[in-house]
Amino acid sequence: MYVKQKISLLLFLSSLVTACGQIGSRAAAYPEPKLYRLQPGELVLAASEADIPSIQAEDNYFVQVERADLEDTDLVVGLFIGGESRAYPVRLLSLHEVVNDRIGEKAIAVTWCPLCYSPVVYDRIVDGQELSFRASGYLLHNNLVLVDHPTDTLWSQLLGQGIRGALRGSVLKVIPSTVTTWEIWRENYPDSRVLSAERIGYEGDLPDPYGGYFSSGAAGLGGAGEIDPRLPAKTLILGLVSGEDIKAYPVDLIREQRIIVDQVGDFTFSIIWDEKQGIGRTFLGDISQDLPEKGMIDFNSLTPVPAQLVYWFAWTGFYPESDLYRSR
Structure with a gap:
């Protein structure tokens, strides 16, 4: 079964208007994010692209709240854009890691790195070009590395920055999102639409590729190397x-x-x-x-x-x- 997380471990990803790490223009003027420079051996190939297919969301993949097959304690990534709310179950995101979706005129990518417990939602428009994303199979510091179509640029999920390829140095715009339990999201957004595992083609219980990872002491894939001792690794x-x-x-x-x-x-x-x-x-x-x-x-x-x-x-x-x- 999917491993439930304690409600005390829920946190809102507040309304981010640029890449993670940059204050929005309404608050202050900040320099451009530093260009991340890949070092030899930093990218680790952990899987093939085919192992983690992204979801190309279609309208009929979503159901109303009352038809959602979710437990109250299941986690969802929630969005509210242009008067419309949507929820993306984390147990589905753990299998696919990326959902390319469109809400109104907004093209978005809902991304989730299970190893790092990092959800980020991005605008898929970069320099006027619409991109679609999928997991590349690579990890950078145990974090999901995305690859886009059509440029095949590699992107750090946590940094929201192109790290190798034609769009290296470009920064993705972050879309406001919430991580919370299905019970809380449903109560606050009763008109929400929910990504449905059944509509995508799953039958019965979803597989759990991460087993007891969330509740175990393991950190990252094959260990996280030297870990800062100031806090337990998975705090x-x-x-x-x-x-x-x-x-x-x-x-x-x-x-x-x-x-x-x-x-x-x-x-x-x-x-x-x-x-x-x-x-x-x-x-x-x-x-x-x-x-x-x-x-x-x-x-x-x-x-x-x-x-x-x-x-x-x-x-x-x-x-x-x-x-x-x-x-x-």
């Missing part, structure tokens, strides 16, 4: 990059403290635990004094900032110099 963190400064926030601490106000680089950020949806949200500035004592927070009035949900070992694989937030 879920929220990662922020502000210019040259990088910091990680353990999800359990966010849930425990409810609100964290911290400075990373030249900017102050507020990370808020949304009790209603069981998710964390990150915003620009110190908003602790503006929070209502009772009632709902108007999140739409705040400025979201880039964040990345991921296992600690994967984050420090890309950012070994990352600072770590600790309880105060």
Whole structure:
């Protein structure tokens, strides 16, 4: 059976308007992301492209909430675009890792790296050209490497950057998404449409290619090499990059403290635990004094900032110099 994750390990990927690690233009002007330079031996071939086929979503692949064959505790990646909400079950994403979809006029790629526990949704338009993505079979620091059609450029899922090929150095635009349980998503978006395993062609229980990986001590494929000892390898963190400064926030601490106000680089950020949806949200500035004592927070009035949900070992694989937030 699919391994369920604790609700305490759920985190919202806030409204990201550029690549992970870059503040959006509404917040501040930042330099372009650094060009990632592949080193010899960094790319590891873990599977063939045929082993992990992407899903080319069609309208009839989705069903209404009441027809979804999901348990309350199943995880979904949820989107709300142009008045339409959709949910993509993580147990399906673990088998395919990429869903190329279109919501209204927006061409998107829903990506999921099971080894790193990193969901990211990208806009598929790059320099006016529509791309489609699939898993390349390669891993970079144990993280999913995508390949696009038609240019065959390789892309780091975590960085959202072309790392080899014609579009090397190009950056994908991140689309706001949420990771939560099916129960919470259904309650908040009862009109949502859900990607259906049956409509894709599956019968019966879905295979589980990762077995007990999520609940085991194993980190990555064949081990993650030297792991930063400051946290257990598979601690879920929220990662922020502000210019040259990088910091990680353990999800359990966010849930425990409810609100964290911290400075990373030249900017102050507020990370808020949304009790209603069981998710964390990150915003620009110190908003602790503006929070209502009772009632709902108007999140739409705040400025979201880039964040990345991921296992600690994967984050420090890309950012070994990352600072770590600790309880105060």
